[in-house]
Amino acid sequence: MPALVRAELLALRTTRMPWALVVTAVVLTAALAVDPVLDAGKAGAPSIGTAAALLAVLGAAGRGGLVVLVLGVLAVTAEFRHGTASATFLGTAQRARVLVAKGAAVMLVGVAVAVVDLAVASTVGLASGVVQPSLLNPDIVLRVVGLLLAYPLYGLIGVGIGALVIYQPVAVLLPLAWVVYLEDLALHLVPRPVAAWSAGGALAAFSNAGDVTDVLPMAVGGVLLVGYALALLSLGTVRIVRRDIT
Amino acid sequence: MTALIRSELLRLRTTRATWGLLAAALVLTLGWEAVVLSGIGGIDAPARGSAELRDALLGSAGLGLFAVLMLGVVAATSEFHHATVTSTFLATPRRGRVLGAKAAACALVAPPVAVLLLVVAWTTGVLAGAISMTVETETLSVVARSMVVAACWALLGIGVGVAIRNQTVAVIVPLVWFLVIETLIPAYGLSWLLPWLPGGAMTALAGGRYPGAQAAWVAFLVVMAYVLALLVPGAQAIRRRDIT
Numbered sequence: 001m002p003a004l005v006r007a008e009l010l011a012l013r014t015t016r017m018p019w020a021l022v023v024t025a026v027v028l029t030a031a032l033a034v035d036p037v038l039d040a041g042k043a044g045a046p047s048i049g050t051a052a053a054l055l056a057v058l059g060a061a062g063r064g065g066l067v068v069l070v071l072g073v074l075a076v077t078a079e080f081r082h083g084t085a086s087a088t089f090l091g092t093a094q095r096a097r098v099l100v101a102k103g104a105a106v107m108l109v110g111v112a113v114a115v116v117d118l119a120v121a122s123t124v125g126l127a128s129g130v131v132q133p134s135l136l137n138p139d140i141v142l143r144v145v146g147l148l149l150a151y152p153l154y155g156l157i158g159v160g161i162g163a164l165v166i167y168q169p170v171a172v173l174l175p176l177a178w179v180v181y182l183e184d185l186a187l188h189l190v191p192r193p194v195a196a197w198s199a200g201g202a203l204a205a206f207s208n209a210g211d212v213t214d215v216l217p218m219a220v221g222g223v224l225l226v227g228y229a230l231a232l233l234s235l236g237t238v239r240i241v242r243r244d245i246t
Numbered sequence: 247m248t249a250l251i252r253s254e255l256l257r258l259r260t261t262r263a264t265w266g267l268l269a270a271a272l273v274l275t276l277g278w279e280a281v282v283l284s285g286i287g288g289i290d291a292p293a294r295g296s297a298e299l300r301d302a303l304l305g306s307a308g309l310g311l312f313a314v315l316m317l318g319v320v321a322a323t324s325e326f327h328h329a330t331v332t333s334t335f336l337a338t339p340r341r342g343r344v345l346g347a348k349a350a351a352c353a354l355v356a357p358p359v360a361v362l363l364l365v366v367a368w369t370t371g372v373l374a375g376a377i378s379m380t381v382e383t384e385t386l387s388v389v390a391r392s393m394v395v396a397a398c399w400a401l402l403g404i405g406v407g408v409a410i411r412n413q414t415v416a417v418i419v420p421l422v423w424f425l426v427i428e429t430l431i432p433a434y435g436l437s438w439l440l441p442w443l444p445g446g447a448m449t450a451l452a453g454g455r456y457p458g459a460q461a462a463w464v465a466f467l468v469v470m471a472y473v474l475a476l477l478v479p480g481a482q483a484i485r486r487r488d489i490t
Contacts, residue, residue: 172417188284189284
């Protein structure tokens with residue numbers, strides 16, 4: 001593994017924030033996974049033993065990607081917040097390489113967090129009897145695989161946004177608010193088919209969502225997510241490369 | 247103390263974040279209003295000219311007030327973020343008074359923002375032909391209520407900011423709390439807890455109805471209790487803290 005990526009992994013491993021975020025991801029996933037179990041049997045909620053309940057519990061692992069996105073944002077913005085960017089860019093004068101290394105490191109961590117989150121959701125599912133091997137089918141497997149592969153892509157998106165915005169509070173708040181709330185608001189105001197091409201639409205397609213209308217094919221969703229990530233990363237790189245660093 | 251509050255107001259007036267947040271408040275309000283307006287004529291949507299539609303349109307200003315919460319957080323934390331707090335505390339060594347002035351300044355700024363958002367929401371509704379131009383007493387009571395709600399959001403923001411200090415964390419925590427944690431509460435069978443939580447109390451204070459919602463004045467007291475519970479220990483910690 002290149003030295004730069006290893007250095008970034010070291011930075012992630014030895015600072016407090018990534019660990020706090022991993023704990024957040026686990027707690028969030030556990031809370032979201034327990035939610036459908038407690039709801040099961042009530043009006044409007046799928047019962048235990050149905051594929052819908054299984055999907056709801058395993059789908060809880062889908063929100064943790066946001067935490068990896070925040071991790072990506074922090075990986076870049078923390079260097080500016082703490083003023084370590086000067087030393088980093090003096091050590092590696094080609095700034096684009098630093099950003100690529102950060103992207104690679106965050107993607108690796110993203111895969112690890114995805115595996116942990118899946119383990120948490122599966123544990124809740126197996127313990128409650130919601131996850132039964134007989135219920136698994138290729139569609140469900142594709143959904144879980146898509147949700148988990150979205151983690152590293154979200155991380156890459158985070159690195160791109162962090163490089164683009166730099167001011168840490170804004171860079172963290174904007175994407176979160178967008179994913180959780182603003183995108184829904186914005187999509188009310190545009191024609192229906194456009195929604196399929198949004199960040200949320202791309203994730204729905206890539207994660208084989210069955211409960212969304214106007215969803216793109218899975219492969220297109222994946223390409224779209226990768227495209228968004230690369231576009232943001234390129235824009236961010238252009239901005240960082242030309243920036244005065246003090 | 248008035249000089250301190252005046253300098254905090256000057257700070258609010260002359261920094262970019264304030265105006266950015268005001269713009270965000272307008273965008274949120276108009277965005278939600280557009281959603282309500284585009285829903286007219288749909289299933290379950292309030293009819294043109296109805297009191298429900300008026301309430302729904304004016305309610306879009308309530309969404310914009312989330313930016314006021316952020317204003318409180320930013321006002322409390324940005325001096326730590328930019329390390330200007332050293333010179334501020336050198337000029338005014340009684341740190342508690344500085345924090346008090348910040349809270350007062352934000353609480354003063356918030357009500358006019360609420361009025362502005364309501365005027366924008368109401369005007370847009372009238373221009374869109376969705377509500378009539380007459381101002382009813384209910385509309386005025388919504389205005390009065392929103393001014394209190396806005397001041398409470400600002401104070402909650404100050405409380406969160408003072409308690410957490412790290413701006414990034416302080417900005418995320420309310421978002422996660424109000425949009426994720428409090429929405430998960432009913433699923434865990436804890437709905438009885440909702441009227442006593444900050445989000446539930448703010449909803450009741452803003453006139454929202456849900457099972458178990460408190461009367462407005464009780465909700466106000468609940469919110470104030472949260473503000474004090476955040477602000478007092480936070481201020482205590484800041485007073486004793488090394489500032490570099």
